Amino acid sequence: MKLALLLVLLALAWASAYPAKDAKPEDPTASELPADNRSRFAMLDDVRLLANGLLQLGHSLREFVHKTKGQINDIFNKLSIFDRSFNQLSEVTSEIREKEEELKKTTSVLKANNQEIKSLSLEIHSKMNSILEERSQLQTKVGGLEEKISGLSQSLPPAEQLGEISQLKEVIYAQERSITALLKEVKGQHEQLNFHRDKIKLLEERLSSDAFQETMEKTADSTHEAPGLEYLAHNLTNSSSDMNDLPSDCSEVFSRGERKSGIYPIKPNQSEPFYVYCQITADGGSTVIQSRQDGSVDFDQTWERYENGFGNLEKEFWLGLRKMYAIARESRSILHIELEDWKQGRRFIEYLFTLEGPASHYALHLTHLSGDLPDAMTNYTGIRFSTKDNHSNKEDSTCTHNHTGGWWFNTCGGNNLNGRYTHSRPRGRIERKRGIHWRPAGGNSYSLKATTISIRPAAHDDSFL
Structure with missing residues (x-):
């Protein structure tokens, strides 16, 4: 606004200093003054007006520059704050992505282990079933051989047949012992697999939950009498x-x-x-x-x-x-x-x-x-x-x-x-x-x-x- 007023004043001063050629003086006394005096006074007035206008223009420009600098500084400060916030957000986002990738990898490994354990468990079950079938077949054969042996004992077979029968019995008993040992080993492996499967399930529960709390429950009601400190050989009826x-x-x-x-x-x-x-x-x-x-x-x-x-x-x-x-x-x-x-x-x-x-x-x-x-x-x-x-x-x-x-x-x-x-x-x-x-x-x-x-x-x- 001030700049516009200053431009209007400069225009008026220019118009007064350089009037139009066709313009006629309105004051009758002005025509009586010498031409040189009029032009000198007019130039001095124009200079004063121009100086005042330039001075005001300088003040306005200085104020405008100060305000513009302040606004620019505020903009730069806000931009720097925004840059820092953006950098922090980028770092947090990258960390979250890394953790998410690690969690995905852990979950995939656990799933693979769980699948492997399931396949091993199925294989062990199939082997146990086949072993049990073989055991039942061997027991059937042993029963038949015992019947034959009893019949042979009644008919008093020769000593050579008795020796062959005893050797056959020893072979069968050795196979029986090896099958029992194998069953025991398979049972131990099965227990280990169950333990690892429970551990994997526990890890999966920890990963899927926000917080893991360990709970301890009592194993017996407080109103019941607790087991004693004596040995159990004469107290249990188990085999x-x-x-x-x-x-x-x-x-x-x-x-x-x-x-x-x-x-x-x-x-x-x-x-x-x-x-x-x-x-x-x-x-x-x-x-x-x-x-x-x-x-x-x-x-x-x-x-x-x-x-x-x-x-x-x-x-x-x-x-x-x-x-x-x-x-x-x-x-x-x-x-x-x-x-x-x-x-x-x-x-x-x-x-x-x-x-x-x-x-x-x-x-x-x-x-x-x-x-x-x-x-x-x-x-x-x-x-x-x-x-x-x-x-x-x-x-x-x-x-x-x-x-x-x-x-x-x-x-x-x-x-x-x-x-x-x-x-x-x-x-x-x-x-x-x-x-x-x-x-x-x-x-x-x-x-x-x-x-x-x-x-x-x-x-x-x-x-x-």
Whole structure:
């Protein structure tokens, strides 16, 4: 607007400075002034008008330039913000695409494995059916041969025929044994395939769900009586084949497809079957050998009770030294100790360990592995188990007098997880030593509210440090 007014003023000034040739002066006095004076005054007025117009034009142009610069700067700032946002969006989009590609690849691999397992399972089933048919045919042949043998025995065949018949029987029995072994091997492979199929199904559920929550359910109703800690040889009515088919420990319970913590029967090597409490997680199964929770079971027991076990498998119990030895001698084992103090603080520690038999009073050998609990049992090498009525170490008489319960007392050392249960942290030093406590070398003593001790087989990559 200002620029338009300025142009109008310049036009008027030009018109006044250079009038038209035909124009006549209206003022009679103007014709009387000399021509030179009129032209000089007119030029001065034009110069003034032109200067004022140019000055205003300069001010307007400067304001216009400033506003234009500000608008351009705002546009550049918005463009830079847009560029950064676009770059961030591009990066996030690329990451999402990469994750989507990885998920697709994993899903395709799982589907391929699942299909392969299904085909293997069908093949194994067909082989089992063919083997069973062959077995039935062989049994039929054996029955016919037995009838023939009985007939021949009645007719008193010669010694040569009897020798041939016995050889034929031995061949048939050898085939029978080989078929039985093959069936057992096929059954083990089938169980492994079922385990892998369940694992793949679990992975597929994890991929398809937004969050995975592990649920633990109780294995028996609390109103029912829990299984005891005695051996099962005189209590079960199952056949001997069923008894021999029991898992050797809780890790094998897990490998057979069980995914719930609870009470299961096991049969370690060279041992009668018995019940144990299996603590099962997503990584595997562990056999619980001791549990202290609320003081409902008295742990100040005799040697015989500590050797055979006592308590309630669903609450507080000591599994028994004989059963622990039967499980531990299967393979190298890991001892897992989890403790809870009176401030609800939970810590754990793990050892590689071996346990000797009853002739050595179940001597313990430990090597520290890992955990966030201060170590208090590193020097437990060859320490024997002791109770108040069976002192197997030199200082046992003093240790069992100052402590309660049975434990691997190391020169009256600083821990006893089978001590007297107290419902609060004892104030006196003697009371703390007689209770459940854990004391690292050169450290403070932990008065404990709850303890859980479990064992599991050591992995192939675990080694003594």
